[in-house]
Amino acid sequence: MSRAPIPIAAIAGLMALALAGRVDAQRGGGRGQPPPPPVPRAAAPIDLTGYWVSIVTQDWRWRMVTPAKGDFQGFQLTPEAVKIADAWDPAKDEAAGEQCRSYGAPGLMSVPGRLHITWQDDNTLKIETDAGTQTRLFHFGDYKTPANTPRTWQGVSLAQWQMPRGNMPLIFRPADRAAGDAPAVRPGGGSLRVVTTNLRPGYLRKNGVPYSENAVLTEHWDLYKRPNGEEWLTITTQVEDPQSLRTPKLIAPVFKKEPNGAKWDPTPCSSRW
Amino acid sequence: MLPAGPVSAQVDLAGTWVRSSQSDNGAAREQNDLLGIPLSADGRAKALSYDIASLSATERQCQMYPPFYAITGPFPLQISIEQDPITQRLLGWKIAGWGDRDVTMIWMDGRPHPSQYAPHSHGGFTTGTWEGDTLTAVTTHFKMGDIKRHRAFSSDRATLTYRFNRHGDLLTVTGILEDPVYLAEPYVLTEIFRLTANPNNFPLTACEPIEELPRLHENPALVLHYLPGKQPFVNEATEHYNIPLEAVQGGPETIYPEYRKKLKDKYVQPPPVTRGRGAQPPQQ
Numbered sequence: 001m002s003r004a005p006i007p008i009a010a011i012a013g014l015m016a017l018a019l020a021g022r023v024d025a026q027r028g029g030g031r032g033q034p035p036p037p038p039v040p041r042a043a044a045p046i047d048l049t050g051y052w053v054s055i056v057t058q059d060w061r062w063r064m065v066t067p068a069k070g071d072f073q074g075f076q077l078t079p080e081a082v083k084i085a086d087a088w089d090p091a092k093d094e095a096a097g098e099q100c101r102s103y104g105a106p107g108l109m110s111v112p113g114r115l116h117i118t119w120q121d122d123n124t125l126k127i128e129t130d131a132g133t134q135t136r137l138f139h140f141g142d143y144k145t146p147a148n149t150p151r152t153w154q155g156v157s158l159a160q161w162q163m164p165r166g167n168m169p170l171i172f173r174p175a176d177r178a179a180g181d182a183p184a185v186r187p188g189g190g191s192l193r194v195v196t197t198n199l200r201p202g203y204l205r206k207n208g209v210p211y212s213e214n215a216v217l218t219e220h221w222d223l224y225k226r227p228n229g230e231e232w233l234t235i236t237t238q239v240e241d242p243q244s245l246r247t248p249k250l251i252a253p254v255f256k257k258e259p260n261g262a263k264w265d266p267t268p269c270s271s272r273w
Numbered sequence: 274m275l276p277a278g279p280v281s282a283q284v285d286l287a288g289t290w291v292r293s294s295q296s297d298n299g300a301a302r303e304q305n306d307l308l309g310i311p312l313s314a315d316g317r318a319k320a321l322s323y324d325i326a327s328l329s330a331t332e333r334q335c336q337m338y339p340p341f342y343a344i345t346g347p348f349p350l351q352i353s354i355e356q357d358p359i360t361q362r363l364l365g366w367k368i369a370g371w372g373d374r375d376v377t378m379i380w381m382d383g384r385p386h387p388s389q390y391a392p393h394s395h396g397g398f399t400t401g402t403w404e405g406d407t408l409t410a411v412t413t414h415f416k417m418g419d420i421k422r423h424r425a426f427s428s429d430r431a432t433l434t435y436r437f438n439r440h441g442d443l444l445t446v447t448g449i450l451e452d453p454v455y456l457a458e459p460y461v462l463t464e465i466f467r468l469t470a471n472p473n474n475f476p477l478t479a480c481e482p483i484e485e486l487p488r489l490h491e492n493p494a495l496v497l498h499y500l501p502g503k504q505p506f507v508n509e510a511t512e513h514y515n516i517p518l519e520a521v522q523g524g525p526e527t528i529y530p531e532y533r534k535k536l537k538d539k540y541v542q543p544p545p546v547t548r549g550r551g552a553q554p555p556q557q
Contacts (some may be wrong), residue, residue: 053530057528059529062466065540068543073300112529112530164405184382189404191438226449250293251294251465254447
């Protein structure tokens, strides 16, 4: 089948229309300032709020029970970190009031438990855990960490929405489907990127595998709504800490949404269990 | 430091992605380690009847693993784009095969899945859609096979849903395996891959069966298995880690946090480990 040539005049006309649209957009309506961008809460491409439960199908032996001292399979530790792990003493941590060491942000999402996610205000997402009764605050926008902010188990988390593209690039767009078929590109997507620093030194695993105060935690929170109504959350997690880890620690714990907080079960930090 | 405003995610999946997360997806030393697998009663019975030596049977040496092996296996993902030769529009994404895993072609052109009576293959049949910037793919029509560590199985009625999320040079693949025969709940695993310019793949090669176990060749009618209650390694993981047998044998209850309450009074921390402590270098 031969393809009819596209008249040059038609191409020129389309380009003129496209240019006109761009100019109009730059004028901002011509009546003063453009409207301010929506606050992060209103701009959220995904709704993370609600109750979520850990699904422990990975690393069960290291998450559901406290493994043996010296079992640091899965980590690439520096000699300095090996020394710390080998010196792990839960009684000593308890005596020092540091029984929350394994509940710091770099390890917290791998601790079996539930999350309760709410908006504290338009710019701050609050993540509470029942295991260890911890609270993480994700600050959006141009949040500035106040000077002399003390290091904490949860550190300071700066958050940013990763917005879905308005238009899939043509090369990745499948051919149009027949009327009545499911579309090849459905709306949705978007994720949350969070970078956490200013941490108090803690443990990546309950048995004393350490991270230092210089650790940087980078997370991507991705939501998946299934056709059957279930909602799943995958948190791609990278811990970079050259003082303790020879290579960044990468894991992606999974959560499933629950209808309410009926199973919410706050329990204090424990250095032994 | 993060820029204050939102940014767009990436959608190009082409390239070679090296397995980079440090989870126990493919690792276990004990034959009866079913920890964290939401097996049904039939799934547990199937797992306990399995003798890994059966892979040495002539007819099984060259069989491939089911698609879930993309997440639990040891090799990189080599992903390429398949385009319509005339329009250059996207037909699908191809994940190259390995020595023991079939090619996965994720058809994006809207073709339907075959009839439920259609033949099943080791790779199955996969279609995909974009949901925003995330590729969602669904695989059906794959044969029964080993889903983790030569210990548990999916049946030929299973369905695998993949989610591909790219974040810079990292690709997170979430696999949701559902099986009305051997699983009581979806079995969800994740794996993180890092884009590499120095791939070290293990390509599909012709497999030639050889004589591995003389007793199998001397008696071709022998079907290696363990009868109910006769699995000789059933207590191995409990002996090594002090984890109660009921947990070692998996099940849906064991994957939720509240199961820890049942373990608390039964578990005693093992003595310190002096060998096999980990710190293996990552695969490159």
